Amino acid sequence: MPELPEVETIRRGLGKFVLNKKIVRIEQRCEKSYIANGLSAEGAIITGLRRRGKALLIDLDNNVTMMVHLRMTGQLIYRLIEFGASSGKAGLGGQFAAGHPSENFVAELPNGQTRVFFEFENGFLYFNDQRKFGFIKLMPTVEVEQDKFIAELGPEPWAMKDEELLAKCQRHKKAPIKAVLLNQKVIAGLGNIYADEALFYASVHPERQAGSLTPEEVSLILEGARTVMDASINSGGSTMATYVRADGTRGDYLEKFAQVFRREGKPCPRCGEEVVKLRVAGRGTHICPCCQVNK
DNA sequence: CTAGGATCCTGTCAGC
């Protein structure tokens, strides 16, 4: 679920709570969710929060870095003790919650989806993950760049040149452009939402063979990726910012942001034609059939 | 090498 803008929102929001704070205790409730690699984070102080693509990197003062990947359903929820770390709604004023939007944001924690949690002197950080695809992995800070996922990651969208994306489209010339955009080795950070939104921005059909795209179309797609991600980050992670209202009820997250994603049956904001849903690269895919023609 | 499908896991929802 969480894509680059959500992870960036976590990086910024979580920092206010955990930077320079000591991890007093760690409780691991699911074997595969926490990969220690013989290293330890207990007793360490968090010295920095970084992000590469969808990976969050939490640097510690003992030369260890915790790499967090939320995959489909991961969430990080921080609750201050004085606001009620385990009292559900009472904690909303003193918590930071981000990742896959769900009722966990207002639930009693830890709960059945809590895979790991960290106790701080003034609060708790919960790693919840319904499907257990996500993980937290410890590694020496100096070895982060050698981690396979990080090492093979494509550039951040803002650092990428048009020509590089064009070259990669030509290398994956038979694949649908949507599959190429979802490939983290091509470009870092795009997931199912922002791939659909970027293609809508560029008026390109997701099934277009990547090798058939013109340089102009490729430039527009990259511009679209930057634009939709910037918009999301600037609104504080638009996909989850309003998920939980002050009263704890479900908000209209995503609705204000998405032009096509999960809007099948609704009018295209550009031309009014009905948005339709297809399956591309094994993923649910949303397009305006009028604006995005498969040439 | 690339492309495409299965797979990891849990939960929800539509359709019998």
Added chain:
DNA sequence: TGCTGACAGGATCCTA
């Protein structure tokens, strides 16, 4: 009501 299959904001592994 209870069952079944499809699907889900991700990435890897396997096969052709």
